Amino acid sequence: MMINEITGEECREVLARGSIGRLGCSLDNQPYVVPICFAYQLDYFYVFSTFGQKIEWMRANPKVCVQVDEIVNQSQWVSVIANGTYEELREPQYLVESTHARQLLEKRHRWWLNALAERRARGNDLLIDPLFFRIHTDSVTGLRALAEGEGAGAPQR
């Protein structure tokens, strides 16, 4: 197995195909990692959420990291890491962007909106409000592992 860096363009292709990633945020140098469902378009990850620890932390520190991978098996995979900046799509200021986010995400993640609806229907959590945010990709790097073939280096993370 050889591990090689991939180009920025290849990284963006992986992100555009992806729908599940891991979001890292941090506060007072304590990191926090959670799975997210996203839609990626033109340097932005669009994400639907409800209020919780990750939102609280990203409001305090908008520097985030998103990791997305495609794993075929242990010796054939690609992993992309995007460093980015959190932007909450509050209405009415971000009405256009949040409408866009909703449309993008509804195509892929209707189940998630259903889950929200069910939580609301239970009526035991009155603080559930849908919330959209996006993450601007400031830089991106990626590695690809191949079982065979030529490798030009051995980058390490």
Added chain:
Amino acid sequence: MMINEITGEECREVLARGSIGRLGCSLDNQPYVVPICFAYQLDYFYVFSTFGQKIEWMRANPKVCVQVDEIVNQSQWVSVIANGTYEELREPQYLVESTHARQLLEKRHRWWLNALAERRARGNDLLIDPLFFRIHTDSVTGLRALAEGEGAGAPQR
């Protein structure tokens, strides 16, 4: 779909079954997330690595977060988040622990050692030294999503 918290014991069962997770570390409040292969035993994640950014950052700030999940489909999954502390298993001080880590990991991740061997054989990176570390689990939380059934709350991250 309902999302419910799981107990600490259930979280540890997920970790013990797991072998791939996402490790979050941070430096100067910039988070960084990478996939890791691990073996979990008695409150410790054991990990094999080579030197790189994550090692550099964890040496500077040992507070880390490991996220592990089992995803059946979009409405049936479990996700565990462990906050922990980085400990590098340097020899000779940690000889017993690093030998233990090597044995645990070799059972599951021989491919990874093979990859290291191949990188060495190429001879274009003389700085590749195997390195073992472990992460002590300081606290753990988990969520489980179920397509049907009773849910007792709606925790949010």
